[in-house]
Amino acid sequence: MTAFILVSGAHTGDWVWQETAARLREAGAEAHPATLTGMGDRRHEAGPDTGLETHVEDVVALIDRVGTPDVVLVGHCYGIHPVLGAAGRRPERIARIVYLDAGQPQDGDPALTLIPDQAVRDRLARATGPDARTGDDWLVPPPAPGEWHRWGSTAGVPEAALARLADRAAPQPLGTLTQPLRLTEAAAALPTTGILCTANGSSIAMVEQVLRMGDPRLLALVDPRVTFFELATGHWPMLSAPAELAEVLRRAATGEGHRLSAPAPEQPAHLRPFLLDATERPRERVGRVDLYLPDADGPRPAVVFVHGGPVPEAARPTPRDWPALIGYGRYVADQGAVGVTVDHRLHGLADYPRAAEDIAEAVELVRADPRVDGDRVALWYFSGGGLLSADRLAAPPPWLRCIAATYPVLQPPPSWGLTGSRFRPADALRSAGRLPFVLTRVGQEIPEIAATVEEFLAAAAECAAAVEVVDVPDARHGFETIDHTDQTRAAVRHAVRSVLGHLRS
Template identity: 40%
Template sequence: MATFVLVPGAWLGAWAWDETAHALRERGHTAIPVTLPGLAERAELGGPQTDLNTHISDITDLIERHDLRDITLVAHSYAGAPVTGAAGHLGDRLERVVYVDSAPFEAGMCMLDLMPPQEADQLRQQVTVLGDGWQLAMPPIDVLGLSSSLDGLGEGQRERLLARATPQPFGTYTQRLADATGPGPGVDHVLIACHDFTALLDAGMPMLASLNQPPWRRFDLSTGHWPMLSAPAELADVLDAASTQCANTTT
């Protein structure tokens, strides 16, 4: 059985993984959902100083403090950035890295690089005017709904997402990843792609081309960008299958 460390995307806390974690435990796995500093029940730990390195250190410290080994480190969305940074520090503690609707970051990248310059400038202005210079609020539902990211979320789930979301420390978006050495040799690489990301991969985007090749193993999930909310049991099934299939191929 696997030990899953579940790291949520922007604006979310460990609460977002509740149903998926429960489903994984029912299958006999260990599931450890994470809340990063500055978010959810750890919101009071955030401030202008909270940045990408803060989150990288928090993930690494959690795993080392509890002496976790043979772990499957799961990154949803934004968490791809700190998980990439943490993976390079975990050595043989790491058995598998899973990116859920996300991808590893290269050294020198930041979250703002993933959006058009005009949109990035709008976010900076929003944070300056409305976020005390360091907090990025979650976009309203009509903005989120411009893509298929909300697919699978019923009205109650959408309300829960917006009600429990907390502002993201903006330093985690602006700080560039200094070290992207990645996981050590022998670590299993898994990608779980939802609707929008599946379309990008299938379109053959050059910057994502490597994710369709070994050592990556790709699983597609027919839902929107928040599968832990829209399809929690199905996400657990895929995570379980990824760990089981890998175990079967190495025995």
């Protein structure tokens, strides 16, 4: 018999697992939902010294009380931190660790680094900084009613369950979120399963895409003892899909699930040749900016290409040396405009403000170049870089003649933590007026990204925005180096022709 120990996320307790635990027991398994110190019915037990170590000890004590030899530890959201800490104390008892829509914390990481709500992260950072106050600041209040979506998608959660979530939520002791995790080698070596909730913005396809980018932090995920499942629901599957969650947990305990493959030894997809021929002209490099200059006299319009991401800081080559961006820069220069590529610093989901500053600095550098017509500039965004278009859509400057986006993310998925009003192109579009927007949409898009494009297009229809869609039905995300067809070549030529037309009109 398998025994499941179920550890929930911040502000909640054992009650959230009620239906899932019942389903597991009906199937013949043991289910032991944990209520951590200060949570649920134990909220009165917490004090200023309650920290992550307290919750680790809670889980260790529960492991010791369970008589079944095979224990599967399930950590939802914050709960993965005490789960990993406890696994390091009792590795011989743990058959598998399940990451339920949880991050992948490393040794030394406090839980606050994985909180999706940026505003909460900033507030907690201030609370532990030199200006920290005293009194009741050791308690972090739960989200207000109606604000739980800031901690993750509430898709699929019935209204009654949402009301119960808000009513029974407990303040979280600050130390549980700020104390660093101590992850032992023994815990890191245990078999694991990741359950990704697609309505919260994560999927197996997205993990595989990042893995292909060469992020060394993800190489451990190709271990055959690591499996994955998806649930088509939001961040609280124990409330929105308890039966489905119980079934997936049972399968995970037996080692089932999708296994990732190591990146192929041949050239990675994003480093393969560009799909169009372009003149091999020299480029000028100034800091993080590369310029591809046309064979023409006098100031010329410019197209600034903004790569996607996040891209790991250690990735080599960096994006401006990728064949696709080099190809776009050269091809635009062949058409008589200045092609510009930028290595902005979008290395993690918290880096969007810094990346936006990098792009703004690059644009000012380009506009100040005497070979550029500073009043005729287009910005062209790719993939996760699409969120950076929101600033310009919200307040288009007179020099911006056009925005383009290719297979872009156009609204932040819930799990990305970008909960403020910035970096939301579908919302900002309502302020863009008649600014032309050329959108290249691929038919074989990752569903979680495709949903953001459809949300953007719905907003465009409501406000009659000047959006032109270039459809490429048979193409995939990153098609410029993986789908070399007549259809994809025609799409790139069409998009470039439209953008340059807006620059020259």
